[in-house]
Amino acid sequence: MFLDNLGADAAVYGAFSHYASQQMIPARVATAQRDFYQLYTERGMVDAEPSGRLYYRSLSRASLPVTGDWVAARIVGPEQALVEAVLPRRTCLSRRAAGAREDEQPLAANVDVVFLVCGLDQDFNLRRIERYLSLVAGSGASPVIVLNKADLCTDISGRIAETAAVARAAPVIAASTIDPGGLEGVRQFLAPGCTLALLGSSGAGKSTIANRLLGEERFPTAEVREPDDRGRHTTVRRELTPLPGGGAIIDTPGLRELQLWVGTESVDTVFDDIAEFAKRCRFRDCAHSGEPGCAVAEALARGHLDGHRWESFRKLRAEAEWHETLTDRLAAVERKRKWKTIHKQARALTKTRR
Numbered sequence: 001m002f003l004d005n006l007g008a009d010a011a012v013y014g015a016f017s018h019y020a021s022q023q024m025i026p027a028r029v030a031t032a033q034r035d036f037y038q039l040y041t042e043r044g045m046v047d048a049e050p051s052g053r054l055y056y057r058s059l060s061r062a063s064l065p066v067t068g069d070w071v072a073a074r075i076v077g078p079e080q081a082l083v084e085a086v087l088p089r090r091t092c093l094s095r096r097a098a099g100a101r102e103d104e105q106p107l108a109a110n111v112d113v114v115f116l117v118c119g120l121d122q123d124f125n126l127r128r129i130e131r132y133l134s135l136v137a138g139s140g141a142s143p144v145i146v147l148n149k150a151d152l153c154t155d156i157s158g159r160i161a162e163t164a165a166v167a168r169a170a171p172v173i174a175a176s177t178i179d180p181g182g183l184e185g186v187r188q189f190l191a192p193g194c195t196l197a198l199l200g201s202s203g204a205g206k207s208t209i210a211n212r213l214l215g216e217e218r219f220p221t222a223e224v225r226e227p228d229d230r231g232r233h234t235t236v237r238r239e240l241t242p243l244p245g246g247g248a249i250i251d252t253p254g255l256r257e258l259q260l261w262v263g264t265e266s267v268d269t270v271f272d273d274i275a276e277f278a279k280r281c282r283f284r285d286c287a288h289s290g291e292p293g294c295a296v297a298e299a300l301a302r303g304h305l306d307g308h309r310w311e312s313f314r315k316l317r318a319e320a321e322w323h324e325t326l327t328d329r330l331a332a333v334e335r336k337r338k339w340k341t342i343h344k345q346a347r348a349l350t351k352t353r354r
């Protein structure tokens with residue numbers, strides 16, 4: 001029952017049934033730091049580590065448990081467990097890992113609704129919202145843009161209109177953790193079995209919102225720095241917590257860097273207005289860089305398309321294209337490795353036959 005409220009549905013139990021006979025229990029990952037996990041089970045929390053089998057069978061770090069994952073766990077001691085398998089992820093929020101390594105870094109799994117939290121102070125930034133929307137578009141979760149700190153803003157409806165223009169289909173809501181009733185808009189997305197995640201820059205108020213929804217000071221929060229409204233990176237880990245009325249919420253640290261790990265179609269969904277213009281270019285393969293009859297250039301000239309939005313699209317599209325070449329290359333390497341093993345095994349087999 002507890003796990004059902006956390007979002008365990010027929011798909012989760014179906015995937016788990018494969019392990020049910022092996023003295024395992026279903027569980028959901030609350031936190032995952034290196035190889036140390038905290039899991040919610042039907043009977044409370046347990047600490048856990050990956051089993052040797054899971055560890056060595058995982059093709060990459062990205063397939064090891066992350067916050068929000070459903071797993072099959074084996075209880076090995078009082079409040080101690082081994083994670084034997086990660087059940088298939090229904091949705092997954094990923095970015096490209098920070099630094100030079102070209103790796104997927106899953107931020108959270110099995111999220112239904114992502115609150116993109118943006119402060120209505122100096123944090124307000126449409127280009128950043130576009131970037132976060134692209135990340136969510138590749139995840140399978142639904143984005144909701146939460147313009148927080150509405151109590152600090154004198155032109156809320158103006159900000160909402162500006163944001164709605166880049167949000168396309170995503171709902172845009174104003175919120176305040178200070179004003180009475182300031183979280184009504186947010187609360188309408190809470191439901192038993194539904195998993196929400198908070199994303200946004202440091203200091204936007206993610207942990208404060210989570211605490212209000214939980215009705216307790218569960219997560220630490222801190223004032224933003226005076227001169228620039230920048231946050232202090234107070235939250236340091238991603239953590240899933242059950243909500244009092246059912247469902248779960250995942251608080252996350254503000255990201256210093258958000259490189260995309262999505263395909264081009266995700267970016268195209270977020271910028272579907274640009275795709276509409278591009279359809280009307282004279283040439284089908286128009287690169288929108290000075291070709292005659294370019295509808296994008298015309299839209300820019302006439303002010304139907306904002307120049308900053310166009311720049312933002314080009315940047316994100318280039319990142320997504322790079323990601324696609326990269327994953328193609330990785331897939332090719334993987335195929336080669338597989339064939340090498342198969343050939344080796346075949347050779348060994350013919351040898352033993354002889």
Ligand SMILES: Nc1nc2c(ncn2[C@@H]2O[C@H](COP(=O)(O)OP(=O)(O)OP(=O)(O)O)[C@@H](O)[C@H]2O)c(=O)[nH]1
Pocket residue numbers: 148149150151152175176177178200201202203204205206207208209220221222223224231232233234235236252253254255
């Ligand atoms: N005026 C105003 N301040 C808010 C609101 N919500 C949060 N704050 C303040 O903003 C500051 C930062 O809030 P946090 O919740 O710590 O921000 P965060 O997004 O969790 O930041 P990180 O954990 O660093 O990523 C705190 O001082 C909060 O009290 C709001 O609606 N209005």
Ligand SMILES: [Mg+2]
Pocket residue numbers: 206207208219220221234235252253254
């Ligand atoms: Mg926080």
Ligand SMILES: [Zn+2]
Pocket residue numbers: 278281286287288289291293294295296297
């Ligand atoms: Zn064009």
